[in-house]
Amino acid sequence: MAQDAEGGEDAPQVLKEEEKERKNRRRSKRKKESKTRTVRSNLLLPGPEAEKPQRSPLANNRLKTTKYTALSFLPKNLFEQFHRLANVYFVFIALLNFVPAVNAFQPVLALAPVLFILAVTAIKDLWEDYSRYRSDNEINHMECLVYCRNEKKYMNRYWKEVEVGDFIQLRCNEIIPADILLLSSSDPDGLCHIETANLDGETNLKQRQVVRRFLELDSEFDPLKFTSVIECEKPNNDLSRFRGYIVHKSGKRDGLYKENLLLRGCTVRNTEEVTGIVIYAGHETKALLNNSGPRYKRSKLERQMNIDVLWCVLILIVMCLFSAIGHGLWVWQYGEKKPAFSVPGLDGNYLSPVLAAVYLFLTMIIVFQVLIPISLYVSIEVVKACQVFFIHQDKDLYDEETDSQLQCRALNITEDLGQMQYIFSDKTGTLTENKMVFRRCTVSGIEYSHDANARRLAMYQEADSEEEETAAKGGTLSQRNSVSSHQSIKVVHRSLSMKSHRRTGSRAEAKRASILSKHTAFSSPMEKDITPDPNLLEKVNECARNLEVMRSHEQPLSQLTPELSDIFDFFIALTICNTVVVTSPDQPRQKVRVRFELKSPVKTIEDFIRRFTPSRLTSGSNSSSSSSLTTSKSMPRVGSSILSSTSTESTLLKLEEKLAHSPQMNNNGYSSQQDRRAIGSRPEEGELRYEAESPDEAALVYAARAYNCALVGRLSDQVSVELPHLGRLTFELLHTLGFDSIRKRMSVVVRHPLTDEINVYTKGADSVIMDLLLPCSSDDPRGNHQKKIQSKTQNYLNLYAVDGLRTLCIAKRVLSKEEYASWLKSHLEAESSIENREELLFQSALRIETNLHLLGATGIEDRLQDGVPETIANLRKAGLQIWILTGDKQETAINIAYACKLLDHDEEIITLNAESLETSAALLDHCLQYIESKFSNNTIDKTAGNTTVGFCPLSPPSSSVHSSLGLVIDGKTLAYALDKTLEDKFLSLARRCCSVLCCRSTPLQKSMVVKLVRDKLKAMTLAIGDGANDVSMIQVADVGVGISGPEGMQAVMASDFAVPRFRHLEKLLLVHGHWCYSRLANMVLYFFYKNAEYQPHMFWMNMIDALYQSLVCFYIPFFTYYDSEVDLFSWGTPITTIALFTIILHLAIETKTWTLFHWSSCIFSILLFFIVALVYNASCPICYPPSNPYWTMEKLMGEPVFYLICIISPVVALLPRFLYRTLQGTVFPTQLQLGRQLNRLPPETRNQIPNRLNIKKETIPQKPPCAEHCPQNPKSNDSDCFKACNQTPSSQSSQYGNDPAFPSNTKAEHTTGLSVTASPPGSLLCGGEKHSSVANSQERSLGFHEITHNTSEMESMSVEETFPWNTTVDQSSFSLLNWITSTPLFSRFGRVLQLSPHRLQNEVQDNMCVLGSISSLHQDFKGLTGKNSNDFQEQLKGTPTNFCKSETLETTFL
Amino acid sequence: MAVNYNAKEEADGHPSGVGVPGGAGKSRKPDNTAFKQQRLPAWQPILTAGTVLPAFFIIGLIFIPIGIGIFVTSNNIREYEIDYTGTDSSSPCNKCLNVSWNSTPPCTCTINFTLDQPFETNVFMYYGLSNFYQNHRRYVKSRDDSQLNGDNNSLLHPSKECEPYSMSENKPIAPCGAIANSMFNDTLELFRIDNETRTPITLNKKGIAWWTDKNVKFRNPSGNTNNLTALFQGTTKPVNWPKPVYMLDSETDNNGFINEDFIVWMRTAALPTFRKLYRLIERKNNLQPTLQAGKYSLDITYNYPVHSFDGRKRMILSTISWMGGKNPFLGIAYITVGSICFFLGVVLLVIHHKYGNRNTSADIPN
Secondary structure (H helix, E strand, O other): OEEEOOOHHHOOOOOOHHHHHHHHHHHOOOHHHHHEEEEOOOOOOOOOOOOOOOOOOOOOOOOOOOOOOOOOHHHHHHHHHOOOHHHHHHHHHHHHOOOOOOOOOOHHHHHHHHHHHHHHHHHHHHHHHHHHHHHHHHHHOOEEEEEEOOOOEEEEEEHHHOOOOOEEEEEOOOEOOOEEEEEEEOOOOOEEEEEOHHHHOOOOEEEEEOOHHHHOOOOOOOHHHOOOEEEEEOOOOOOOOOOEEEEOOOOOEEEEOHHHEEOOOOEEEOOOEEEEEEEEOHHHOHHHHOOOOOEOOOOHHHHHHHHHHHHHHHHHHHHHHHHHHHHHHHHHHHOOOOOOOOOOOOOOOOOOHHHHHHHHHHHHHHHHHHHOOHHHHHHHHHHHHHHHHHHHHOHHHEEOOOOEEOEEOEOOOHHHHHHOOEEEEOOOOOOEEEEEEEEEEEEOOEEEOOHHHHHHHHHHHHHHHHHHHHHHHOOOHHHHHOOOHHHHHHHHHHHHHOOEOOOOOOOOHHHHHHHHHOEOOOOOHHHHOOOOOHHHHHHHHHHHHHHHHHHHOOOOHHHOOHHHHHHHHHHHHHHHOOOOEEEOOOOOOOOOOOOOOOOOOOOOHHHHHHHOOHHHHOOOHHHHHHHHHHHHHHOOOEOEOOOOHHHHHHHHHHHHHHHHOOHHHHHHHHHHHHHHHHOOOOOOHHHOEEEOOOHHHHHHHHHHHHOOOEEEEEOOOEEEEEEOOOEEEEEEEEEEEEEEOOOOEEEEEEEOOOOOOEEEEEEEOHHHHHHHEOOOOOOOHHHHHHHHHHHHHHHHHHHHHHOOEEEEEEEEEEEOHHHHHHHHHHHHHHHHOOOOHHHHHHHHHHHHOOOEEEEEEEEEEEEEOOOHHHHHHHHHHOOOEEEEEOOOOHHHHHHHHHHOOOOOOOOEEEEEOOOOHHHHHHHHHHHHHHHHHHHHHHHHHHHHOOOOOOOOOOOOOOOOOEEEEEEEEOHHHHHHHOOOOOHHHHHHHHOOEEEEEEOOOOHHHHHHHHHHHHHHOOOOEEEEEOOHHHHHHHHHOOEEEEEOOOOOOHHHHHOOEEEOOOOHHHHHHHHHHHHHHHHHHHHHHHHOOOOOOOOHHHHHHHHHHHHHHHHHHHHHHHHHOOOOOOEHHHHHHHHHHHHHHHHHHHHHHHOOOEOHHHHHHHHHHHHHHHHHHHHHHHHOOOOOOOOOOOOHHHHHOOOHHHHHHHHHHHHHHHHHHHHHHHHHHHHOOOHHHHHHHHHHOOHHHHHHHHHHHOOOHHHOOOOOHHHHHHHHOOOOOHHHHHHHHHHHHHHHHHOOOOOOOOOOOOOOHHHHHHHHHHOOHHHHHHHHOOOOOHHHHHHHHHHHHHHHHHHHHOOOOOHHHHOOOOOOOOHHHHHHHHHHHHOOOOHHHHHHHHHHHHHHHHHHHOOOOHHHHHHHHHHHHHHHHHHHOOOHHHHHOOOOOOOOOHHHHHHHHO | OHHHOOHHHHHOOOOOOOOOOOOOOOOOOOOOOOOOOOOOOOEOOOOOHHHHHHHHHHHHHHHHHHHHHHHHHHHOOOEEEEEOOOOOOOOHHHHHOOOOOOOOOOEEEEEEEEEOOOEOOOEEEEEEEEOOOOOOHHHHHOOOHHHHOOOHHHHHOOOHHHOOOOEEOOEEEOOOOHHHHOOOOOEEEEEEEEOOEEEEOOOEOOOOOOHHHHHHHOOOOOOOOOOHHHHOOOOEOOOOOOOOHHHOOOOHHHOHHHOHHHHHHHOOEOOOOEEEEEEEEOOOOOOOOOEOOEEEEEEEEEOOOOHHHOOEEEEEEEOOEOOEOOOHHHHHHHHHHHHHHHHHHHHHHHHHHHHHHHHHHHOOOO
């Protein structure tokens, strides 16, 4: 019996009759109830207090998402369709035809198109509704166990029969049918694990707790005895919030939190049986309230199109007015003359000129109705549906690992993808895999570099890159399929082992079963198998041995050296300071049914007393639990002020005494060890599976396991750790202070089994932890030492950050019992308070996380996703500007940016770090000035020397962009920069930079940046991200892309498109986006009678062309038949025929690709026209007067003149357009056309070209990058674009790529030289080798380039491994050349390099043969080989120097 | 839950099978078909000067001969035209300028003319009207096809489209409507003047309408009798007509609705200046031309008022060719377009030499 007091607002779209009634009824009810909902058990007999109709059917669990019923379909659907303006217009025109004075066509005929369109839409709606009905039905008829009063047991019922207030029992792996308040669980701790992947995509299990008071019941939960009343908030869609309280019969109240609520759609896991009462059912469940369905955004094209439609309306009106006025004048000129052909009105009087004009105006609207392309809207819908289909079907956008493909969630903005100018990307999980791999750590100031581990990771990387390479090598799609068997095995292996069940956007309940078969997240072998550092492992073992000895000799643990104890604590912290759950995937945890005496977290003071009282050990577990129940019942509620302070203090004092000496307790951890073997169902380590909330945690736990410090079990009250020598240690888990983004840390409070101390282990961001450390005085030696450790650690942390590792600090605090007790008191108060509980808990956490002792730090690598650098490079070449907005810290972000080629090492980086508004203002001004001066210098260079042409013919939209500038801004400064007064400056600075990196930015800032660019620069923006923190940015951007990764579904839910991987963005934007856009734009223009990329002026061009064509179509028949006996229809039919031919040929000119479909549709159109015309004209001599063209077509087809007209008119009509296209194709060819031309050439020639044209080989079969770029910026100057595109090939072709005008980086001249020498080496070397196939050599040099790329990523790869192929070319010099040009080198090498390029350049400028210079380079290298080849490995580990050529090489090479 | 979001996706799952690995074996991997991967064999034409050159030349080379052919044909057509409206005061028909529809007695006038050249083949005699908008929207509609098709019901109950020419004196008008009402009713007779003797020339009044019109579209009302007067019982003549429809001609197969002059008139002209076939002059034998060169006179019974709306009336004598009457336009158009294409072809050739090289040889050094 629930009275849902909220109105119908949150209810689904459709209100059934009864719902309406109810609504009315409810409206009359008291207002005060409108905030909450009251739930009582349905099993209770209607009590006297129940004054309302009890069995109100209000929120049952039936799912109804259908819009229509059989009866309501027609009126309702029609009503909805008439919401569309187009349909109204259509009907208006059709109805106008029924007015005899103005009608142009037979009214019935005029209705036909309207009815057709309405019918098509209606059938589509009907079909959709039917499939919704079917899926509803399926879900409604799922079964669950509901307690039945009559049978006194749980009975199977359909989901749809479940009502609020019902008791439901769920077994393991069952799907939760409604939002249920958890009342009982088979778990001894009253826990229940649920998997929420269906809801938010997070694959880790969540814990839910039985409502506190029911937990303390000793007997089985009996629904019949449930008499409490639940008051909770009205249904809402906030998944992470649930508040309410339960009022027991005794009048006591307990708070309810989201931990008590099982949400519909989740799956019960690891728990045998749970029981609960339904709180929200059906459409009021949070899951359904959260489901908003597909979103509707209007694309830019559509918005532009609407403007053009308005123009069309205007043109229509002008035309009609023109006609009407002309007609009026014409009628007027006859005056009273009454010509024979003028027909008087019904009353016999002739129409006055004015009235005639008005009538004609209306008639003309009917006649010219086609001017407004209503069918355009319908066609666009169809075309977009097809585009979405093709995008979905694209094999390249499918991710094998996750078995997910791209999803279009917003169906109507596909073409916007092709117009993007700015991409805003999240870092973690988007650019990187969010697969955390433990790389290195430092403990008490000593760094353990984990070389072996790094080598192992490199192996994985190699495997990845090999795959990539093979994929890339196959130039065409078909080739890609034929991966060598070796690789395909690897792929399969990977896909099997890494099948983490990241759910893609479908949260369909029905599909969840498939999840079960899959493994848990974060368990790729790469993350699991960590090779320990031998030094550290040795120390760990030593430490464990010592401890073992000490324990057996009962020595205090403090005898351990500080370093060893730090190491020990470090690993303990890694192991237990997390929320990782140990499971085996298929079975629920088997727990001992015996209740543990320890309840955790410590919930009440008496609990605390009980737990820290030695006598407790003697008492039997059963009795203790029952006694605790009694005490808790007798005790007043904690948190209310009834507990007298004096009594508390006294108890606390007492307890302190007891705690001070309780030797027995020392062994608590050990003693229980044997009994609890059952904890963690699988004692063998290999089968343990860790389910972590974040990949970092999992990585750390796996790392600890590598050091034999394995987490083997976690219960709510204890954590078991398996240690070498020591065996299993069980830590009593007192509190877990979860991670939050404000504190940026998490802590656990445990009792150490060896020392019996209360320890706080804290793990968090280094910036936070470092501030919380115990201040140490430099006077005393220990403090001094500690300080040294701290500064060392800080150094290492900086190093890690430079390496792009994520850093975490591990710290510890030992609490005295007193401290703990006093903290506990406040903490308990916080925990039990109902109002602003979160705030109080936060404060409480802050209190305990101070004065920490630093243990060490870890560096976790967040690996880049496959293909990220390539994707970014290609996107940038396509003219997109990419900004990274990340919450990470500056160093990490910058390093990732380098790694993914967003920043070049020779780029100048402007870093903005300011502390106040004024300083940021000054900084911005300064930077702008600096750029200004640089820019002016550059232009001078450009005009004078022509040596440094700006790199960007292919790059960002605004011409003033400097390729050599990168902007890095941190969150604080960003906040100032986003200030109203500074945002313009910030923007003008940012748009001049090639890459922008915002670090430490909050979600809100992210969205503000996107908004700023979108609104101020009027640019098309795309935001891509994977986590909840990207949601706001995704929503703000014109197109939001979510990555369906392990971080949950929030981003996907908010997005318009969801892709499995970042690299998929490339094809999505550059290929599909372009296709969608150009196809749709072509179609729209064609409809507006009718071209290329959609630009405002193209509309008018088309209009003029259309005018010309229509004049031709009219006047050729006009003059041909002038003063002849031709009748109306014999004259009109040729015009129609001509128009058809013209239209189809026009389309043919504009069609870029002809497939079977095009041919057949064109031929079909023409055939259809003639067949219909012939049949229609022969069938009915008297139908449809006056439009009765009986026998006209037959007659016409017997006359030669008809054919003569049909031949000449389309030729004349299309001549200008054809000529224009031809000239354009000849004189100003687009890159697209050039690419196609190249594509036609014989393969050998083709293979030669990429190098000359500097076009990446892969793109050749599809499109050269420039082609992508040009059409994408409709706003940017077209001619500019052409110029840019033309320049590239022509200038390069003229010379061997050594042209001074060679588009190269503005900055480094020597760089140009280097890249020049680097680009032809393949061919040159091959040339020296006396004509091996030229194509072959080219292939190699391109392959070489790709490899290059990989090498730069994995610095520690050896040369030989990088070049597995056999070439007859001198291998050492070849690979060395590559090596040198591709890896970040130290200055020694740099100097050598600097020398040779200079020499090269001289020769180059003299236009001498390059071969000589190359050979000189060879000599240099050969000399170096001997010296340095052995040192490579180590030296490369040094920090990347600023003298790095690899990226430069890359850019010029491509 | 996205239960209503993507119904299709749910349909293929296993909702009830808890714990059953549904869809585990079924990969979502898209099919690798040419269609779905958009890899259908395709032809990608590139419009460059080089590729379209031949097309221009071919068009030019085909169009010019065709144009010449049409032009010559059109020029070979003999045509003679007399404007007999009588607006010019010197014209014999000037007196009749202001006749009304039913003036009695009818105004007649005679116009003499001379043919300089003989008309060898069959001669078609047309009457031509100018400034007569037979394509006026409301005019075109004003007819009842089913009445004209012989439907007895429509005969007595003409369609509303005919308003206000559907009823007259409370009787239905047959044929109803403005088109019929305004039927051309001049009578033209042609005489050859040979040494002051007027020899009438036989004017054939059958075979001037479309066969389908005469035999399918237009039918007299059906009945037992062949007596048209009886069949049209209960109807009245159109207002402007001097006599009812069943008295249009003496021959039964050319009377009533199937009178060919009537049918020709009812086929409304597309343009305001038009001609309609009036009579045929068939060639008698192969020895003599159909119309010899010499003097002729045209007797006109002037009934049709056109002066009020500045209309013009003409009589046209013309032979025809395979492509119809005399019209030089099409021939000129073909010649012009052909020449333009040829010229453009030459221009493109130049362009091709200038730019085309760049695309082929410069970019692709080979």
